[in-house]
Amino acid sequence: MNQLGNEGIKEWKNLGARLKTHETSNEHIVNMNAWIDLELRLANNKTIDKSVQERIDKEKEHWRNVLVRIIAIVKSLAKNNLAFCGNNEKIYQENNGNFLSLIEMITKFDPIMLEHVRRIQNSDIHNHYLGHRIQNELIQLLASEVKNTILKKIKEVKYFSVILDCTPDLSHQEQMSLILRCVDISTSPIRVEEYFLGFLKVDDTSGKRFFSELAKEIENLKLDINDIRGQGYDNGSNMKGKHQGVQKRLLELNPRALYTPCDCHNLTLVLFDVANSCVKGVSFFGVLQLKSTEESFRMERFLKEKLAKFDVKSETVFLRYPTNSKACRVYNMRTTKSGLDETINVVFNVLEDLPSYYEGEM
Structure with a gap:
């Protein structure tokens, strides 16, 4: 059999007889018993490294529980639109932000986070997952998951409307907010929902540039611009213009995208005229x-x-x-x-x- 395993065999007509001889050999029986014994030990978790494996599993469970608590804090702060960081990123120091303050509070009641903080203070670990980088990464992961859920709902109903508005930020950079409106069939009763999907940076405020950014983002979201059934903007000429505005450019591609002026902007104009009178x-x-x-x-x-x-x-x-x-x-x-x-x-x-x-x- 050593010749069969290492060098091969040319006498194929005698291969069956060679295999039967090997199956009854002492070497094969000993190795087969050892393999069966190992399989049973692995199934019953009774191998020689059982204690080591138990410590590994315990450590995995500890880190899983730590991440569950950190993610819960990130979700709570993000849901309430609260700041995460303070003036420093050190545990049990003044002005270290809402995130670390909640970690400190949880340690008073939760033994898992108490053990985690103890390891940090004793320098037993260096990757503690409490820094601003992991916070930002978790925020991005949660945002991506929320965005995917929204897009899944939109793709289920196929048709949707777009709502755009522009405003400059503190650095005077124009930002265009993108909101998609659709029917949510996952709720009972069925409701019409509006979903904010983010800000789009624009270099200028022309209708051509706005439409270009809108079309690019719709493509990035893997949606079809021909499925748009409504569009709503403010009363600016670059948005509602009949010749060069966003609504005109979108109607040229999709005549079914009905334009509706923003009611809030119209109400503002009405109130302005009422006040002037x-x-x-x-x-x-x-x-x-x-x-x-x-x-x-x-x-x-x-x-x-x-x-x-x-x-x-x-x-x-x-x-x-x-x-x-x-x-x-x-x-x-x-x-x-x-x-x-x-x-x-x-x-x-x-x-x-x-x-x-x-x-x-x-």
């Missing part, structure tokens, strides 16, 4: 505008002189901030609301004296 409303918000401009120190001195006649806190009447500051407008509205009656009294008295103020400036 009310003289008192225009006067009221005009004074709020004066509160937040720097027109400035002259107007501020004028208001202070008028304010001295009334028992009203100064911040309820004016506040010096840049004109386009949204925080200023919100603050002005809140402070005005807290002293509405006094503010109305001051506003109308100031309005009576405004002509004399401007005559003095001239």
Whole structure:
């Protein structure tokens, strides 16, 4: 048999007899018994490295439980739109962020995380999965899973609508938000849902560029642009334009993509016209505008002189901030609301004296 296993055999007519001789040999019987014995030991977990294997399995279970808890924390923070990191990434230190603070809290009740933190503090492990990189990676994995689930729902119903809107970020980079609207047949009763799929960076705000980014993203999502049955944008000419807008370019490819103007933007325009038609409303918000401009120190001195006649806190009447500051407008509205009656009294008295103020400036 050694010749058969190592060198081969040329006498094929005698191969059967050689195999029968090998099966009854002492060498074959001993090795066969050893193989059967090992198979039984592996099935019953009674091998010579049983204790080592048990430690490996225990360590695998420990890390699995640690990851389950870390993922649960990541999901909770992401769901509530809370920041993860603080000023440092060290456990049991001040200002180390919401993520590590929750880890510290869980260790008070959970022995698994307590053991994990003990290993970190004693430098028994170096890969602890609590740093910002693993946090970002888990966020990306969860986001990818959510996105795949959304796309699966959309592909099941086939047809969908697109909603686009653009806004600059803090770095003045234009970002276009992409929302897909479809019928969710996985719920009972069936509902129409809107799903936010992310921001698309655009270099310019032309209709051609917006449509190009939309078409590219639809292709990346492995959706068919011909399955779009609706499109909704704001009232900008680059979006709703009948000649060069996004809606026109999409209709050229897919005539069934019905365009619907954004109701929220239309409502804003209606409210703007309604407010302009009310003289008192225009006067009221005009004074709020004066509160937040720097027109400035002259107007501020004028208001202070008028304010001295009334028992009203100064911040309820004016506040010096840049004109386009949204925080200023919100603050002005809140402070005005807290002293509405006094503010109305001051506003109308100031309005009576405004002509004399401007005559003095001239």
